[in-house]
Structure formats: C-alpha cells, structure tokens
Amino acid sequence: MLLKKLVDLSRDPAPLEPGVLPVPKPGPGEILVRVRACGVCHTELDEIEGRTPPPHLPVVLGHQVVGTVTDRGSGADAFQPGERVGVAWIYSACGDCGACRRGDENLCAEFRATGRDVNGGYAGYMVVPEDFAHRVPEGLGDSQAAPLLCAGAIGYRSLRLTQLGDGQRLGLTGFGASGHLVLKMARRRFPNTETYVFARSETERKFALELGAVWAGDTTDRAPEPLDAIIDTTPVWRPVVEALGNLAPGGRLVINAIRKEDADKAQLLRLNYPEHLWLEKEIKSVANVARRDVREFLRLAEEIGLEPEIQEFALEDANRALLELKAGKIRGAKVLIMD
Numbered sequence: 001m002l003l004k005k006l007v008d009l010s011r012d013p014a015p016l017e018p019g020v021l022p023v024p025k026p027g028p029g030e031i032l033v034r035v036r037a038c039g040v041c042h043t044e045l046d047e048i049e050g051r052t053p054p055p056h057l058p059v060v061l062g063h064q065v066v067g068t069v070t071d072r073g074s075g076a077d078a079f080q081p082g083e084r085v086g087v088a089w090i091y092s093a094c095g096d097c098g099a100c101r102r103g104d105e106n107l108c109a110e111f112r113a114t115g116r117d118v119n120g121g122y123a124g125y126m127v128v129p130e131d132f133a134h135r136v137p138e139g140l141g142d143s144q145a146a147p148l149l150c151a152g153a154i155g156y157r158s159l160r161l162t163q164l165g166d167g168q169r170l171g172l173t174g175f176g177a178s179g180h181l182v183l184k185m186a187r188r189r190f191p192n193t194e195t196y197v198f199a200r201s202e203t204e205r206k207f208a209l210e211l212g213a214v215w216a217g218d219t220t221d222r223a224p225e226p227l228d229a230i231i232d233t234t235p236v237w238r239p240v241v242e243a244l245g246n247l248a249p250g251g252r253l254v255i256n257a258i259r260k261e262d263a264d265k266a267q268l269l270r271l272n273y274p275e276h277l278w279l280e281k282e283i284k285s286v287a288n289v290a291r292r293d294v295r296e297f298l299r300l301a302e303e304i305g306l307e308p309e310i311q312e313f314a315l316e317d318a319n320r321a322l323l324e325l326k327a328g329k330i331r332g333a334k335v336l337i338m339d
C-alpha cells in the first residue's frame, strides 16, 4: 500500500493506494524480511497529513513489522533464513556520534525512521539493516508482537522517563495502543502504583477500568488525587494543560507524541503558572526509540506474558484501519495481516 501524496484525511479517506513494487534486494549488512504483520500507528496519520512528512514519495508506511528472514546481503549473518524478526521505528542511526555512542541513538541527527525515511511494512517484503532487526520472543504471535514494536517499546521508554517509583500515582492521558500496554506494564512493574486514566471516549474509559485502572475520567476531568507522573499520548494540547493541573508537586509530565496538532493550540494560553508549573513540575517529551528500548521491552513482554489487545485488518483495508484510528475508534492496537 503506497502513500503517493500527502492529504487531509477528513477530505480524502483513501490516502493509500495498492501498488506493485519489485521485491527489494538486501544490500551489505541488510536482511530481506517477508512481512507477516504490521501494526498501524498514529504516527502514520502524522505522516499522511504532513506533520512529520516522508522526505520522498511514494513511500510504504509502517514501522511495527513482524516477519521472517528470507534473504541476506553480504556480511549479514546475525539471523538465519526463516528466523522471525521485528522492525521498529528506528531503522538506522550513524553509530558514531555522541548520542549513538551512549546508546541514545534515538536522538542521533542521522536517525532514519522505518516507513517514513525508508519503505516500511505495509507491504509483502522490506529490507532492514540486520543490526536494527530484533528477535521476536517465541511466545508472541505475529499480530501480538507487532504493536509491541512501537506502542509497546515507546511506552516502555515513556514509563522509564517518568522516573516513577513503586507506590507513586501514575496518570495516562489518552488510552490507545500505547496507553493500554503501559497500564499492563505499570501494574506488573509497580504493583503498589495506582493508575488513573484520562480518555475522551466511554469505551476507552471502560476498557481502562477492565484492565485495572483505579479511576477513569475524561481528558478534561480532575483526578481525585494529585498524580506523581502522567504520560500523555494524545495528539492535542488541551490534555497537556489539564495534565499539568493534575500533577502533584515535583511531578513529571512525559509527552509521548511525535507531533501535536495545531487545532487547539490556543489552549496553551490557559497555562497558569501557579496551578500548572509552580512547585517544580516538569515536562519532558519522548523521541523515537533506541534499540535497547525495543529489546528490553520485548524481553519484558515475554517475561510478564504481555498480550496486547489487537484488531486485525487485511493489508488492503489499511485505509479503513487508519480512518478508524483517526476517528478514535480504538480498542487495542490495529494490525495489518499479510497473506
């Protein structure tokens, strides 16, 4: 499925077109992956609508890819043919700069993203440098593993960046694919932590309570207790302001969104220093993922038997999956399945 031009999804409901491309050849150090499943991510909407535009078009979107190795370029020997691998948002980085050397390759100036800067997984095949492919734990099915590669891995990084301790109160504003995985991770890693969920739809709130949140309200509600950390996964600004109001003194808001939409930017003018920032409240964003996030998280997922709630679509129904995501029709993670 090819993205040939950037569009406004409210006017053009079919941004992707089916197309036929030659099977790519793996270059030195690269592997060819036959794609089995690819998760659908909110970032794809940002790409399609131009908030994080692909540098070249047409492009194949998709950065939560699970497949099997079918060919190897020269010098590629980390995986055997037939082995199952995952590919995440991080496609490559320079390997040489300060950020790369300290393992923060997610911040490398030469960071390249799967399914934006290079063709990704909304396709039958893709190539990837073997150093940036990840072993997928046996216990996870293809469709279960796919959303872990973005929503899960970035959720893992977000949770780490909150610096939460067990027993501290956690808030999640927005409750899509990443939110529900973070709730499951938090319950396991911080058994004495209470999680409060802010979501705009009743379905999402009900889902959060089913998964063990102690409270669920609208993104504009005030939580019954001040929260030590909040992770924001919404695409807009109002929940940021509301979250700052919900933070306890010294609390930290971690924004896990690659871009924010401009529609409600005026909400930021409601920022009131004593209510929203005073008393050492902090705001931090999460950018991309490093390989260690993906790998540590996949191990954790296997260890704790993390199984994301998923909804499967055929590859040719990618446009419908994207539109449902845009409309906020979310119950778990959407995954495209290849024949």
Ligand SMILES: [Zn+2]
Pocket: 041, 042, 043, 063, 089, 150, 151
């Ligand atoms: Zn993603």
Ligand SMILES: [Zn+2]
Pocket: 093, 094, 095, 096, 097, 098, 099, 100, 101, 105, 108, 109, 110
């Ligand atoms: Zn670098």
